[in-house]
Amino acid sequence: MSRRRAVVLLSGGLDSTTVLAMALADGFEVHALTVVYGQRHRVEIDAARRVAQALGVTEHRIAEVDLRLWGGSALTDDLDVPKGGLEPGIPVTYVPARNTVFLSLALANAEAIGACDLFIGVNAVDYSGYPDCRPEFIQAFEALANLATKAGVEGDPIRIHAPILMMTKAEIIRRGLDLGLDYGLTHSCYDPFESGRACGACDSCRIRQAAFAELGLVDPVLIDG
């Protein structure tokens, strides 16, 4: 029997890498999709390539879409990335409608290759205040996907899997380590050094460090090579 195909959104960060490992462990034939959206740091794409190769996906596609066209985020504009620690509210690193764009492209990819399963590494627990990382967003996208596509209308229902949605960062890392993941391959930093090394001070780095510390570990991306 052939395996069910799934499209897995892969940024090369800790969350999406764990989700990719989980989809493989669930027995899916994985088609990874990395969306290049005008990130300031191509180092993310290099991480996605490393991860896709190391984990042995069936296909890894890289789709480009320029979300810098209209700006509106510290991740795509020249705004400063905050380094003072987490603050309440929606942060400046929020990219307008990013997960909607990502899931739309994953849906297009899935429909074209006959996949009905989409995986995304959104997380509502340590989600840094992004509206498109909440369970109700995922549910609304699944409802949309089943109305939007030939597959949804004629065939198998489309399912949006967000398996780490309600997990803490420490739980995610524990799960990944159980699956044999090397988190040294991943990249999550919002503001890396020229060398590609994580800054250790942005929201994203702080959340990782704290979670590794909770498990009595040091984040491998911060250990000198």
Place this chain on the structure above:
Amino acid sequence: MSRRRAVVLLSGGLDSTTVLAMALADGFEVHALTVVYGQRHRVEIDAARRVAQALGVTEHRIAEVDLRLWGGSALTDDLDVPKGGLEPGIPVTYVPARNTVFLSLALANAEAIGACDLFIGVNAVDYSGYPDCRPEFIQAFEALANLATKAGVEGDPIRIHAPILMMTKAEIIRRGLDLGLDYGLTHSCYDPFESGRACGACDSCRIRQAAFAELGLVDPVLIDG
């Protein structure tokens, strides 16, 4: 009082051009968005540019995203475009999840510029069997948009306007002519000649011609310059 901003998806075809004219007539400050998705015919983009300029939009952005990466449609692949007339079912010219991708990008654009109104020229009457041209799809996207964005969560509700959704093609054309539109600027053909001239035989050309004929008119794109 400043005008409300709206993002209008503009392909340069008859439907989206009419919708753009309607948004301007409604008093919106219009930011047109053309999504280049690996169409085989750049002539569509030229038409969008002509229309945006002729109608006097505030801004016209062109976003590129390559939906050829995964294929799945006669409009992006090398499949033959059918010329034998309309057939039942979802046609090969359907592009997987196209309107979901278009609306996602329009949503990202809208959120970044502080617009809460999105316009799209989908049509459920002469819709050629595409699942993402139905009223329930538009409603589902509006629900999603209000969960997905900072604007939807914190501020004004986001509205997806699909003003020609329930109009026949003849009604659309009548409305556009009442607004002073020159449909000679538009381009709807799926399979134009090298010169950019419409083929007159594909589904899209047939639907236009029949509608102009219903009004006792000839489609201006088929009249020799």
